[in-house]
Amino acid sequence: MGTVARDTRSVTAKVLAMLEAFTPATPQLTLSELARRAGISLPTAHRRAAELVEWGALERGADGRYRIGLRLWEVASLAPRGLRLRDVAMPFLEDLYEVTHENVQLAVREGLELVFVERIAGRRAVPVLTRVGGRFALHATGVGLVLLAHAPAEVQERALAAPLQAYTAKTVTEPDRLREVLAAVRRNGYAVSDGQVTLDALSVAAPIRGPGDEVIAAVSLVVRADTAAPITLAPLVQAAARGISRSLAPGRDR
């Protein structure tokens, strides 16, 4: 980024730009990296970073580099779709893990992507590409197909209009075919992604509903494709999803 001739962003926007300079690939930044990524001058970055460190939104390592601070994580843990959902879901995710020893995932939709809110990784289970707080496309994974199938029509159209990446030869990237898959997800009450992210993994996902009956999250089991029988996994995942939905809306009998 070169010199910004006229920066019309508000101070709030610039502070947020400093926070979003940190990414999974670059979780620690020097002051000059931070200034460059946020598009602000070095003296301004220096002054603001000091304020952010004082509050605890950023921390400074022994090497002088900046990283996200624990205080920001504490405040952010109040996000209802983050840790609150996770706290309610956790006992059900643990049960799924205990009876299968496979990968268990919990995700919500954010725009045209999903965000993993929780993940219990089976130590001897099939490797998966996910990270808590990480993002992924909607059209390939089991949780993504559930979230897309129940997204508003306008979101579905935008997702189908965008280029759909083929992660494997099995990824469904043809819009009309994907529309059929989504209809089946709504009809069946669960989604199956068989080798559509990595060829050796199969996931079965089910929708979690909020108090207003809208789908707010999805839970999945990810197992080795060659050992999997979706038909036996689906009731297990659906039961967990219903349990979580019920816990999110106490007093409602679903």
Place this chain on the structure above:
Amino acid sequence: MGTVARDTRSVTAKVLAMLEAFTPATPQLTLSELARRAGISLPTAHRRAAELVEWGALERGADGRYRIGLRLWEVASLAPRGLRLRDVAMPFLEDLYEVTHENVQLAVREGLELVFVERIAGRRAVPVLTRVGGRFALHATGVGLVLLAHAPAEVQERALAAPLQAYTAKTVTEPDRLREVLAAVRRNGYAVSDGQVTLDALSVAAPIRGPGDEVIAAVSLVVRADTAAPITLAPLVQAAARGISRSLAPGRDR
């Protein structure tokens, strides 16, 4: 809070004040509550909240109230002492849970308090007072005693000089007695909190060390006090703590 005659805080400080207006007890706020708690005018709060919502640091519910947004949680998930520690620790915490089916906790120190970074709650285990992202005093819990025992001398003196709350009749609140407890924690390599938070719970905690061998976190098992034998739990918790320490510093043989 009345009218602020002259507010010398920077915009950055005011934005952060808006974020910290949200607490575990008040995770959702109306605009006027938000303005009052952050100590800013209603029009300013309105404008800044709109910017924070646009970026995703805040979200607005159907009832118009504001809450912390998923985007802030995503960025905050990059905090090295938050989810990064948790991701490394999780397989070991799962193992502890699987072999005991008791409560498993992971905590770090922040000033004179501890923050719970992870918690696996046994469904039939003894109830515990913790929440992920929540805080607690250092002098009562097992993880707290480990973190205090290994804190810098200056932190220990400040903690011992402050009033020490008695959660039960068993909580150690006498500074000289607490000093002996902390010395024993360092000598034994683990801490035992027997009925010091709630009378029915006993916790055994061990230190997790960072790459520089400094204690950066603590892990504990919390079990029912009447069924517990600390001497049998300690090696289990210590082994998990060592496994996590080793994973945090690949290549080091501890």
